[in-house]
Amino acid sequence: MSELTPKVDGVAEAQLEKTTGPWREAWIGFRKSKVALVGAGIVLLFILLAIFGPLLTKEGINEQMMADRLQPPSSEYWFGTDDFGRDIFSRIVHGARISLTVGFFAVVGSIVVGSFLGIVAGYYGRWVDTIISRIFDIMLAFPSILLAIAIVSVLGPSLRNALIAIAIINVPNFGRLIRSKVLSIKEDEYIMAAKAIGMKDFRILFSHILPNSMAPVIVQGTLAIATAILEAAALGFLGLGASAPDPEWGKMLADSKDYLQNAPWTMIFPGIAIMLTVLGFNLMGDGLRDALDPKMKS
Amino acid sequence: MSERQKLLQVKDLQTTFFTDSGEIPAVDHVDFYVREGEILGIVGESGCGKSVTSLSIMQLVPSPPGKITGGEILFGEEDLLKKSEKEMRDIRGKDVAMIFQEPMTSLNPLFTIGNQMKEAISLHEKKWSKKQITDRAVEMLKLVGLPRAEEVMKEYPHQLSGGMRQRVMIAMALVCDPKVLIADEPTTALDVTIQAQILKLMRELNERMNTAILLITHDLGVVAETCERVVVMYAGQVIEEAPTQEIFKNPCHPYTRGLIQSVPDMRDKKDRLYSIPGNVPKPGSVKKGCRFAARCESAFARCWEETPQLYRNSDVHQTRCFLYDEQEGVTTKDGQATVES
Numbered sequence: 001m002s003e004l005t006p007k008v009d010g011v012a013e014a015q016l017e018k019t020t021g022p023w024r025e026a027w028i029g030f031r032k033s034k035v036a037l038v039g040a041g042i043v044l045l046f047i048l049l050a051i052f053g054p055l056l057t058k059e060g061i062n063e064q065m066m067a068d069r070l071q072p073p074s075s076e077y078w079f080g081t082d083d084f085g086r087d088i089f090s091r092i093v094h095g096a097r098i099s100l101t102v103g104f105f106a107v108v109g110s111i112v113v114g115s116f117l118g119i120v121a122g123y124y125g126r127w128v129d130t131i132i133s134r135i136f137d138i139m140l141a142f143p144s145i146l147l148a149i150a151i152v153s154v155l156g157p158s159l160r161n162a163l164i165a166i167a168i169i170n171v172p173n174f175g176r177l178i179r180s181k182v183l184s185i186k187e188d189e190y191i192m193a194a195k196a197i198g199m200k201d202f203r204i205l206f207s208h209i210l211p212n213s214m215a216p217v218i219v220q221g222t223l224a225i226a227t228a229i230l231e232a233a234a235l236g237f238l239g240l241g242a243s244a245p246d247p248e249w250g251k252m253l254a255d256s257k258d259y260l261q262n263a264p265w266t267m268i269f270p271g272i273a274i275m276l277t278v279l280g281f282n283l284m285g286d287g288l289r290d291a292l293d294p295k296m297k298s
Numbered sequence: 299m300s301e302r303q304k305l306l307q308v309k310d311l312q313t314t315f316f317t318d319s320g321e322i323p324a325v326d327h328v329d330f331y332v333r334e335g336e337i338l339g340i341v342g343e344s345g346c347g348k349s350v351t352s353l354s355i356m357q358l359v360p361s362p363p364g365k366i367t368g369g370e371i372l373f374g375e376e377d378l379l380k381k382s383e384k385e386m387r388d389i390r391g392k393d394v395a396m397i398f399q400e401p402m403t404s405l406n407p408l409f410t411i412g413n414q415m416k417e418a419i420s421l422h423e424k425k426w427s428k429k430q431i432t433d434r435a436v437e438m439l440k441l442v443g444l445p446r447a448e449e450v451m452k453e454y455p456h457q458l459s460g461g462m463r464q465r466v467m468i469a470m471a472l473v474c475d476p477k478v479l480i481a482d483e484p485t486t487a488l489d490v491t492i493q494a495q496i497l498k499l500m501r502e503l504n505e506r507m508n509t510a511i512l513l514i515t516h517d518l519g520v521v522a523e524t525c526e527r528v529v530v531m532y533a534g535q536v537i538e539e540a541p542t543q544e545i546f547k548n549p550c551h552p553y554t555r556g557l558i559q560s561v562p563d564m565r566d567k568k569d570r571l572y573s574i575p576g577n578v579p580k581p582g583s584v585k586k587g588c589r590f591a592a593r594c595e596s597a598f599a600r601c602w603e604e605t606p607q608l609y610r611n612s613d614v615h616q617t618r619c620f621l622y623d624e625q626e627g628v629t630t631k632d633g634q635a636t637v638e639s
Contacts, residue, residue, distance in 0.1 A: 021454055190406045196358060
């Protein structure tokens with residue numbers, strides 16, 4: 001018997017060490033999926049590129065070498081040059097910063113506005129809910145890119161306005177998501193319990209309901225960054241986003257369309273860059289969904 | 299016994315739900331009181347209005363559709379129904395606290411126990427230092443019998459068992475020394491052994507801290523074990539009120555008798571348990587007569603025509619049934635008996 005006791009203690013201690021919070025558990029779940037890790041790796045790569053890339057590339061992004069126009073990829077110009085003789089590699093590296101910034105801030109903007117509207121609609125209900133939800137419905141009735149184009153044409157074409165437009169068109173997605181989450185959470189007993197210890201509505205909303213409705217927002221947010229990057233590229237392609245010298249990927253695609261046959265690399269590399277970032281965020285988002293979805297938990 | 303002051307008095311309380319399909323009087327002219335340091339049980343089937351009564355006291359009835367349409371809730375001398383929302387917030391948790399049925403969902407899954415305990419204290423003790431608050435939280439967790447309280451402070455709700463969580467809930471409710479604790483089916487979701495522990499804990503805390511407890515339950519066993527006095531509710535009304543011993547020895551209302559008969563008796567082997575025929579009528583659906591008449595074995599003509607009032611059988615015992623009207627030989631005028639139609 002005396003031998004058994006320490007073993008039992010050992011088990012108890014091992015279990016104690018594993019005591020974790022909900023976010024840590026999500027990370028453990030996320031780590032299990034290889035595909036999600038690959039996605040996160042791609043995203044991380046592009047983030048690093050966006051931060052440190054400009055330091056590594058020797059050529060200035062807008063340095064024109066008319067003698068080296070439309071050069072194919074070589075050891076000097078890894079991704080070739082465009083019609084002004086600019087190094088496509090350094091432009092793509094700089095473009096990562098633009099695309100990620102637009103994607104990230106557009107999504108953060110829509111999450112902040114969407115969460116606020118969604119929480120108010122879900123918690124207070126009645127006419128507040130009706131008004132906010134109908135506005136969301138109206139916005140969702142338009143194809144999102146069409147709405148973005150309309151907003152940009154009102155504000156005037158620029159990268160900043162493209163960002164604002166993308167943020168606006170994504171607001172209803174987050175608003176609805178949060179609203180539905182709040183509707184279910186506010187019926188939970190811990191909300192009633194919080195009221196029963198004398199907590200204010202405002203505090204309940206932001207310290208109990210908001211944190212508990214964040215999991216799906218994080219998943220949706222990751223996926224939305226991918227869409228936002230695509231939309232920014234689309235607006236850039238249409239000439240409604242980044243303006244002339246900025247190395248924005250969509251803009252680069254638009255500039256290269258006249259040289260498609262002679263110099264396909266001018267189009268292929270920005271295209272691959274867009275594709276890879278979007279893929280990375282999508283894989284990561286799927287992994288996060290599996291890790292955070294309560295239905296997948298045992 | 300009766301020198302103890304009445305701490306919480308519910309007088310003629312009416313709570314109505316206004317729905318698309320009409321008004322539903324969930325709590326219909328309910329009267330009862332809780333004395334200092336007393337454990338009062340409210341018993342009844344599901345849907346008889348006991349939870350709504352407790353939520354009405356806290357003024358947490360979901361609104362819309364619910365609304366308190368009349369009556370008084372006296373806490374000491376003050377009418378809680380006349381308080382503003384802000385004043386009520388200060389009373390909730392500080393003077394009147396509440397615990398709920400589902401310990402599994404009554405704690406926020408995202409925060410540690412310590413976090414939530416400290417939050418509960420800091421809501422009402424705004425001048426306390428962090429150290430004082432933490433010490434008080436640990437002290438309360440120890441008081442409710444949680445082993446290794448310091449570690450529990452750092453744990454998340456999902457790491458605790460149901461019984462432990464209900465202890466945490468009780469600790470959190472009692473952290474500001476409330477005078478009344480409303481416990482809405484605190485043991486329903488727990489298994490029998492844990493249930494006994496929690497009831498014992500509540501009795502101990504009741505003696506130790508002199509907190510009056512309003513125990514809402516559908517379980518007569520829980521009442522027998524814990525309460526001093528019992529109020530039996532049926533279809534939104536109080537139908538019988540008496541000290542616990544009296545209720546079990548001498549149940550008067552046919553419904554109470556039925557309830558007590560339905561409790562399985564270990565000594566007596568019967569094939570089938572007794573059950574009261576029929577279901578609780580939907581609140582507001584009985585327009586005329588006694589609400590229990592349709593299920594009552596001793597119903598007579600008058601029960602279908604008039605609404606009974608509460609008749610006193612003795613100093614401490616009242617019953618809402620015409621049987622006790624005639625037993626006492628009181629001839630009630632028709633007008634009097636239909637006061638509460």
